[in-house]
Amino acid sequence: MTEMPKRSKTDSQITKRLCEIVGEKNATDMKHIRYAYSYDLSFVMPKLPDYVVMPTNVEQVQEVMKFANQEKISVTPFTAGTNIGGLCIPENGGILLDMKRMNRIIRIDEESHYAIIEPGVSHAQFASALAKYKLRFSWPVGPPSASTSSCSISHGIGGLSGRYGLNSEEITSMEVVLPTGELVRVGSCAIQEDAWHSCLPLPRVDGLFTGWLGTTGVVTKIGLRVHPMPPILKVFTASTENIGHMASYLRTLGNYEICDDLTGVSWWLSQVPIPYPYKPKPSDVPEWISFATTFSWTEKEKQAREEIWKMVVDEETKKGSSLKETEYPEEALRARTQLPSQIVGSTKNYTKQGGAGISWPGTFTPVNKWEPVYEEWKKILMARNLSPSVRVTNYRGVHYGMLRAMIPFPKKDPASIENARQAIVECLKVDLDNGGIPYKPPVDFGLEINKRAHPGYIELLKRVKQMLDPNDIMNTGKLAL
Amino acid sequence: MKWDIPSLEELEDAVWKCTACGNCKTAYDFGPPPTYGEICPAGVEYGFDGNMASKGKIAFARGILDGQLEWTQEFVDDIYRCTICGGCQNQCELDHKPVIPEIIEAMRRKAVSDGVGPMPSQKVIAQSMRSYNNPYQGPRRVRTDWTRPFKKAKKPIKNIMKENAPILFYVGCTGAFNLPVRNFPVATASIFQKLGLDFGILGENEICCGSTAMRLGDVDEFKRVAEANMKTFKDLHDNHGVETIVTSCAGCFRAIKKDYSLSDEYEDHLGGLKVIHTTEFLFNYFKEGKMEFTRELPWKVTYHDPCHTGRHLIQFDVDEDGSRQWKGSYMGKNEETCLYDIPREMIRAIPGIDFVEMERIRSNSYCCGGGGGVMTGYGDWAAKNAGLRVQEALDTGAKQMISICPFCHFNLNEGSKRIKSNMKVYDLVELIDMVL
Numbered sequence: 001m002t003e004m005p006k007r008s009k010t011d012s013q014i015t016k017r018l019c020e021i022v023g024e025k026n027a028t029d030m031k032h033i034r035y036a037y038s039y040d041l042s043f044v045m046p047k048l049p050d051y052v053v054m055p056t057n058v059e060q061v062q063e064v065m066k067f068a069n070q071e072k073i074s075v076t077p078f079t080a081g082t083n084i085g086g087l088c089i090p091e092n093g094g095i096l097l098d099m100k101r102m103n104r105i106i107r108i109d110e111e112s113h114y115a116i117i118e119p120g121v122s123h124a125q126f127a128s129a130l131a132k133y134k135l136r137f138s139w140p141v142g143p144p145s146a147s148t149s150s151c152s153i154s155h156g157i158g159g160l161s162g163r164y165g166l167n168s169e170e171i172t173s174m175e176v177v178l179p180t181g182e183l184v185r186v187g188s189c190a191i192q193e194d195a196w197h198s199c200l201p202l203p204r205v206d207g208l209f210t211g212w213l214g215t216t217g218v219v220t221k222i223g224l225r226v227h228p229m230p231p232i233l234k235v236f237t238a239s240t241e242n243i244g245h246m247a248s249y250l251r252t253l254g255n256y257e258i259c260d261d262l263t264g265v266s267w268w269l270s271q272v273p274i275p276y277p278y279k280p281k282p283s284d285v286p287e288w289i290s291f292a293t294t295f296s297w298t299e300k301e302k303q304a305r306e307e308i309w310k311m312v313v314d315e316e317t318k319k320g321s322s323l324k325e326t327e328y329p330e331e332a333l334r335a336r337t338q339l340p341s342q343i344v345g346s347t348k349n350y351t352k353q354g355g356a357g358i359s360w361p362g363t364f365t366p367v368n369k370w371e372p373v374y375e376e377w378k379k380i381l382m383a384r385n386l387s388p389s390v391r392v393t394n395y396r397g398v399h400y401g402m403l404r405a406m407i408p409f410p411k412k413d414p415a416s417i418e419n420a421r422q423a424i425v426e427c428l429k430v431d432l433d434n435g436g437i438p439y440k441p442p443v444d445f446g447l448e449i450n451k452r453a454h455p456g457y458i459e460l461l462k463r464v465k466q467m468l469d470p471n472d473i474m475n476t477g478k479l480a481l
Numbered sequence: 482m483k484w485d486i487p488s489l490e491e492l493e494d495a496v497w498k499c500t501a502c503g504n505c506k507t508a509y510d511f512g513p514p515p516t517y518g519e520i521c522p523a524g525v526e527y528g529f530d531g532n533m534a535s536k537g538k539i540a541f542a543r544g545i546l547d548g549q550l551e552w553t554q555e556f557v558d559d560i561y562r563c564t565i566c567g568g569c570q571n572q573c574e575l576d577h578k579p580v581i582p583e584i585i586e587a588m589r590r591k592a593v594s595d596g597v598g599p600m601p602s603q604k605v606i607a608q609s610m611r612s613y614n615n616p617y618q619g620p621r622r623v624r625t626d627w628t629r630p631f632k633k634a635k636k637p638i639k640n641i642m643k644e645n646a647p648i649l650f651y652v653g654c655t656g657a658f659n660l661p662v663r664n665f666p667v668a669t670a671s672i673f674q675k676l677g678l679d680f681g682i683l684g685e686n687e688i689c690c691g692s693t694a695m696r697l698g699d700v701d702e703f704k705r706v707a708e709a710n711m712k713t714f715k716d717l718h719d720n721h722g723v724e725t726i727v728t729s730c731a732g733c734f735r736a737i738k739k740d741y742s743l744s745d746e747y748e749d750h751l752g753g754l755k756v757i758h759t760t761e762f763l764f765n766y767f768k769e770g771k772m773e774f775t776r777e778l779p780w781k782v783t784y785h786d787p788c789h790t791g792r793h794l795i796q797f798d799v800d801e802d803g804s805r806q807w808k809g810s811y812m813g814k815n816e817e818t819c820l821y822d823i824p825r826e827m828i829r830a831i832p833g834i835d836f837v838e839m840e841r842i843r844s845n846s847y848c849c850g851g852g853g854g855v856m857t858g859y860g861d862w863a864a865k866n867a868g869l870r871v872q873e874a875l876d877t878g879a880k881q882m883i884s885i886c887p888f889c890h891f892n893l894n895e896g897s898k899r900i901k902s903n904m905k906v907y908d909l910v911e912l913i914d915m916v917l
Contacts, residue, residue: 028529032556035549036531036540041500054528080503081530101528124509128517144517145506338511346504346574353807356500412497 009050009093014071018053018095021063026054026101037078037088037096041347042359043409043421044086044442049076049096056101058175058183058220065218066181068095074476075179077214079119079147083154084359085442087213091477097218099147105129106221107196114172116196116223119149123340135226136160138167139339143346149222153210155439157395157402159293159339160227162254162262165396168210172198173223176209179216179469187223196223208468213440214475216468230295232302235337236309239286239326240264243374245316246288247392249323251367253292253312254398258305261293262394263336266374269389269406272331272343273352276408277385291328293337354408357417361427361445365403365436367394376430377405384423403436446480482708483745486700487580489542489587494809495577496542496584505534505569508845518841520568522850522866532559534569535581542584545591552597560588561600562862564855565696566788566848571795576811579797585853589698599697600858607699614688614706616857617658621685624657627666628682631674638670641681645722648673648680649714651737653730654689655887661894662887668914669729669759675917676766680727683713690728692736697854707741711750718753729759729910731789731886739793758790760885760909764823767830774916777833783879784828784836785870785893786846787886790820795844816844824885824909831916837877847873849884851892860895867896871904882906 010029018027028034029051039046050073055061068075074094081088090096103120110133117126123137124144130136138158140151151158152167153174164170173187173196184190186206187199199206209217240246246264254262267281268274270289281287292309296302316323335343343349350358365373370392378388386407393402405427409420425444432438432452438445450458462481465472489496508520519525524533531537541560544550563585570581577584592598599607606616613619628638639646650673656666673680688709694702717723728734737756741747766772798812805812821843829836841847850856850866871893874882882897882904884890890906897904 026528030553030555032541032544032550032553032559033529033531035544036529036537039501041502052529080506081501082503098528098530122507122517124507124515124517127515128509131512131514143502143504143506144509145503340509340515341511342504342509342572342574345502345509346572347500347502348574351500351502352575352810356497358500410497411500412494 014073015051017067018051018064021067022053022055022060026056028052034096037081040081040083040086040089041351041357042084042086042442043357043417043424044089047089047091048093049090050093052096052098054098054101058177061097061177061218061220062181062183064095064097065177065179068473069180069471072471072473074473076475077218079150080122080143080145082143082146083440085440085445087154087440087442087478091443094473094476099218102220108133108135108226110135112197113226113228114197114223115226116221117149118221119147119219121148122146123148127340130226134229136229137224137226138164138170140167141336141339141341141344144340144342145345148224149219152222152224153219154213155211159337160260161395162259162393163257163396164227165400170225171206171210171222172196172225174206174209174219175221176217176219179471179474189223208464213478215465215478216474230297232296232299233337234294234296234302234305235333236292236294237290237326237328237333238313239289239324241286241322243288244371245321245323246290247367247370248319248321249290249312249316250392250394251398252315253309254394256308256312257397258308259292259294261291264288264290264392266388266390268387269391270329270332272329272335272349274350274354274389274406274408275387276354278382278387286322286324286326289326289328291333291336350406351408355410355412357409357411357420358406359420359424360404360406361424361431361438362404362440363402363428363431363436363438365401365431365434367398367401369434369436370401370403373403373431373434373436377427380426380430381405381407381423384419386420386423403431443478443480446478450480484704485743485745487583487587489545489584489591492580492584492587493546495580496539496546498575498577499536499539500575501536501540503536504574505536505572508568508572508841510845516840518845518847520572520845520847522564522566522848523562525869526862526866527562532562535573538563538585538588539577542588545588552592552595557592557597558600560592561598561603561854561858563853564848564850565853567792568845568848571792571844574811576809578811579799586696586698590700593698593700599699599854603697603854603858606693606697606854606857607702610689610694610702610706615654615658616689616693617654619654619658624687625684627657627663630667631670636674639681640684641717641721641723642683642686644681646679646681647722647724648678649717649723649726650680650682651726651728651733652682652687653728653733653887655730655732655891657687659887659891662890664911665729665887665908668908668910671914672763672910672917676772690733690736692732692740693854695736695740696852703740707736707744711741711744711746714754715750723754725755725757727757727759727762729887729908731758731787732888734758735789735793758820758885760790760820760824760827763913764827767827772917774831774913776916778831778912778916779833780881781835781837781879782828782881782883783839783874783877784825785849785874785882785884785889786821786843787884787889788846788848788852790885791846792819792844794819819844820885824883827909827913828883831912837879839873839877841873849889849892849896851888856888856892863892864895864899867892868900871896871900871902875902875904880905883909883912885909
């Protein structure tokens with residue numbers, strides 16, 4: 001079982017004021033309610049918030065932030081808490097700002113292909129609404145109940161990232177409440193109230209609120225690009241004997257930019273669930289398997305994609321690759337190509353055998369570094385009796401290389417949690433030293449990033465943070481600065 | 482009689498299987514096209530993550546087990562603010578899935594044994610059970626009031642203790658005592674008589690099935706009535722020719738079929754008996770062509786799946802001995818025993834009926850809000866939640882809402898009144914009686 005510090009700083013006067021702002025039913029300091037926000041899926045140690053507040057409109061968010069800033073109370077924004085970096089665990093207690101009740105889909109512009117949503121809108125809700133217009137978004141392999149807005153501002157990825165890049169690159173405008181309570185807008189909606197179509201060609205101040213782990217403001221509305229849904233799906237599946245051949249195949253295929261999602265996974269990750277503890281791969285199966293998702297408008301277009309794919313296979317074969325066309329495990333393929341998915345969403349493939357815990361070294365690592373990093377990760381993980389359940393993915397053609405390992409562990413056993421944590425941090429160090437950068441990093445990762453960072457970068461982060469959040473109340477401690 | 486009713490401590494391993502992923506928070510189906518809906522009545526009303534779906538309830542259980550949470554009035558309140566509808570359970574894919582309702586009920590059992598549960602208004606039920614053998618504080622003699630029209634029409638219903646019959650119609654307390662739903666047993670008995678069936682009732686000797694006590698965590702009271710009922714049923718089978726127990730109450734059906742099976746003497750007492758819900762019982766006659774709907778009913782209707790006759794009857798496949806995956810691994814589910822298609826098929830077969838579906842149906846049906854003791858403990862919220870479900874029905878264009886559970890029926894009617902709608906709620910037996 002996990003231990004949690006039994007401290008509590010609740011003050012009934014603060015609770016009273018919070019109730020005045022959001023209503024009695026939407027603010028509390030009751031411990032059993034706070035407890036449910038004290039932990040998540042990850043190895044991050046549980047920590048209790050002192051208050052939980054559920055605003056229902058922007059004005060309430062502003063009032064909460066003004067009050068918190070005045071009283072210097074930490075505020076941790078929360079939508080669904082489904083990240084695996086402990087990002088919503090309040091490092092410093094304070095107010096847990098649960099945004100789930102702000103869940104309106106304000107507009108779906110079917111002509112200009114963007115939508116405006118509030119932070120509480122889930123992937124499931126958004127997917128259902130978009131489908132009525134034959135539109136889609138780049139759904140991640142997270143729970144359908146997770147927040148689309150949070151995914152986007154945290155540089156989340158999804159099933160269309162092979163083509164369009166990160167979900168943060170889909171942001172067209174934002175409305176944000178600053179830690180000091182002022183309301184700001186970025187993107188076209190900053191110039192014309194009703195125009196939410198683009199962050200460009202204005203200066204990219206949306207970057208003040210993306211990738212900051214909820215430490216610079218509370219996004220209360222977000223504009224996002226959405227995309228048409230071609231009717232014909234074709235998934236190309238292939239295997240290789242090693243990561244080197246897989247990386248080569250993904251790079252070559254990625255060059256043609258025909259895939260919505262282009263991913264390779266190690267044998268351990270292709271299992272539903274990931275084996276826990278480690279078990280050896282059967283000797284007669286390949287170590288790497290890949291799916292390449294393509295959508296086409298016509299049969300002819302699909303055939304053209306097939307032609308390109310065969311060309312790539314020929315090219316790789318000529319290089320002496322072990323690449324083969326292979327059947328991908330059925331449930332695993334469904335889980336990753338029918339998004340949002342309850343199979344991955346429920347963490348069935350990730351934690352079912354491990355038991356409640358899942359964390360990762362999740363990184364952006366250039367394709368040419370996948371092989372050395374994976375080989376090192378494999379040694380580290382196997383030495384700790386953990387499966388090297390690794391995924392590599394190209395985003396935006398071949399521009400970004402994503403490399404991550406999903407590591408399950410039993411949450412009931414502190415020693416197993418610590419074993420996983422140490423393994424993951426070790427893996428991360430290897431990746432950082434190879435030029436990789438983690439995304440949605442827990443504090444443990446932040447410390448390792450900052451150790452290696454250029455001093456000017458850290459100073460810049462501190463200045464920006466100080467400018468936006470002079471009392472350091474927003475998700476205090478998460479940047480490990 | 483020995484019972485295999487687990488304590489919270491015995492369910493600890495299952496509690497620690499929950500990832501807190503929150504998949505349970507929304508009813509979602511990939512489709513295509515994808516569908517989405519709120520699934521947790523407590524989550525809709527109270528909103529905090531602790532109130533929301535199994536993620537929240539399991540956080541409570543985890544907090545109790547790891548010693549972080551101690552009873553407070555508000556904490557107990559939040560444990561009882563759950564309809565135990567199983568909507569969250571249907572979304573989960575992890576190994577604790579099959580026992581999610583059991584974890585919630587085990588917390589309630591702990592609250593009762595620690596002297597802090599159930600809630601004050603629910604304690605009235607417990608007291609009534611002990612004093613009157615029913616949760617409605619109804620005197621024994623009132624139990625047969627609904628049979629008066631039959632006596633008057635000189636078509637009396639057999640008292641099965643006095644006259645043998647192969648079919649026991651187990652009426653249930655709600656149908657017998659709750660005036661707004663008293664037409665249920667009337668319609669059921671009327672259909673049985675029209676079909677010429679040889680059946681009887683326990684009359685004033687019928688006692689509560691114990692479902693409400695079980696849902697509230699009052700395990701002692703549940704066992705008392707369950708054991709008494711099981712002995713009665715065995716006696717009826719052994720000495721009065723009863724082969725089938727038919728019940729039109731979804732709560733009774735679930736209790737007798739599922740909760741009673743936790744007894745080590747279930748097979749001995751009920752092994753020779755068929756326990757069946759009225760809907761399925763009548764469906765057999767319908768399929769065999771022995772029940773024909775002759776009158777037209779030009780209604781536009783929708784159907785509400787009760788939790789007790791729907792997802793509560795899902796059979797979970799668990800690797801019990803570890804031979805397929807590992808011991809305790811959840812392997813899959815079987816919905817064949819759920820009463821999803823049967824009521825729909827009969828409704829569609831009624832001449833003149835225009836049947837339309839709501840968005841949240843079958844295993845993703847949105848609970849009326851009346852289950853798990855909520856209707857008694859939190860009547861206002863129960864009716865408010867029912868109003869949401871009635872609105873969903875109204876949005877289909879239907880004018881009548883059909884169901885097969887007296888609790889749903891009562892609560893949905895309250896919801897309809899609350900939102901000032903003209904939606905009329907009927908039980909399927911009432912429709913069948915009209916067109917037979």
